[in-house]
Amino acid sequence: MLVNVLYFALTSTISFQLARSARPAAGTLVAAGGFILLLLFGEMLPKSLAYTNARQFCLCAAPASYLFLKVLSPLIxxxxxxxxxxxxxxxVRPKIRAGVSTKQLKMLLDSSRQRGTISGSENQLMTEILKFGFLKVRHVMQPRVEMPSCSIRTSVKSAIQELLGKNLVKMPVYTDSVDSVVGFIHLRDLFLHPERSLSKMVRHAQFVPEQKSVESLIDFFRQTKMDAAIVVDEYGGVAGWVEQDDIMEQLLGPLEDACQAEPIEQIGPMEYRLQANLSIHEWMDAFGIDIKQERQVTIGGVVIAMLGRIPKEGDEVIFRNIKFVVERVKQNRIRTIILSPGPPDETVEDSHKR
Known part of the structure; x- marks a missing residue:
């Protein structure tokens, strides 16, 4: 660029001088000839040679270009x-790009799956990842009523039998009650040191709030190099137990044995049996329903909230043209629910108890 400016300045000066000396034709000729020469030998010919021998040209020009860039970089x-x-x-006003919603991303994933760009399993995995930003620890934890635990006064032999019986490698340990968890025991320690008391093999446990996001929980596990934590509620009581496997189940599906009951089982035309511990998010995805539930984590919790009392077998609630029938209850806790279409004239969202 600098050479071009100097060249045009020189040819312009010569042209003006010739024009002032009563030779306008010569000035015009010098201006036109200078432009043609610059176009041929300054633009077209060098670029043609460079394109023809690109490798050799780059090797020759690289040292000079590097030195030139180094010298002028402070000025630039x-x-x-x-x-x-x-x-x-x-x-220049900055361009504000509109954010992409989760619903739009899901539609894009479904469209990619239908076109065959991604497989069904890949679509399901990425859809589950999208939900991670909304999931809390209480959505993936093992609730308190299902949390494996033992007293610190339990014998080593009994602890080993309980761990093996539940196919576990670790388990929380408490002193007086489940709310007084002091740590957890590991099956390996019990096998290596059967002569010790349980209190001497208790490992330190991490505690996390149930409102903590699953995404931050993963970072927490990575930073602390732990793979399990005790979940506490807003009052400081033990709400449950969460492990890395619980997060993997949320992503990849249940890791339990094949003999375990399916969370959603079709038992007739438009009739399904639901496990009450089915995640509300999984239920909404399976049936294409969108409801806002801040406190309830499982479909059983939603039914109990609509009933407003301790459930009994045969209880019915209707929600958005969907009828829920409590099929089985054990220790005041719903185990299975029958889902079927409700009355055709039912249009309100309020639950109707029977």
Missing amino acids: CAIDLLIVQPVIRLF
Whole structure:
């Protein structure tokens, strides 16, 4: 660019001088000839040679270009910082890109699956990942009533039998009650030191709030190098137990034995049996329903909330043209629910108890 400016300045000066000396034709000829020479030998010919022998040209020009860039880089940075950037901020408005919603991303994933760009399993995995931003620890934890635990006064032999019987490798330990968890025991320690008392093999446990996001829980596990934690509620009581396997189940599906009952089982035309511990998010995805539930985590919890009392077998509630029938109850806790279409004239969202 500098050479071009100097060349045009020189040819312009010569042209003006010739024109002033009563030779306008010569001035015009010099201007036109200078332009043609610059076009041929300054633009077309060098670029053609460079394109024809690109490798050799780059090897020859690289040292000079590198040296030139090093020498001028402070000046370039100063111009960019003091002139270019302020002018851009002053006259160019930044483009604000609209955010993409989770619903739009899900539609994009479904469209990609239908076109065959991604497989069904890949679509399911990425859909579960999208939900991680909304999931809390209480959505994936093992609730208190299902949390394996033992007293610190339990014998080592009994603890080993309980761990093996439940196919576990670790288990929380408490002193007086489940709310006084002091840590957890590991099956390996019990096998290596059967002569010790349980209290001497208790490992330190981490505690996390139930409102903590699953995404931050993963970071917490990575930082503490732990794979399990005790979940506490807003009052400080033990709400449950969460492990890395619980997060993997949320992503990849249940890791239990094949003999375990399916969370959703079709038992007739438009009739399904639901396990009460089925996640509300999984239920909404399976049936294409969107409801806002802040406190309830499982479909059983939703039914209990609509009943407003301790459930009994045969209880019915209707919600958005869907009828829920409590099929089995054990120790005041719903185990299975029958889902079927409700009355055709039912249009309100309020639950109707029977």
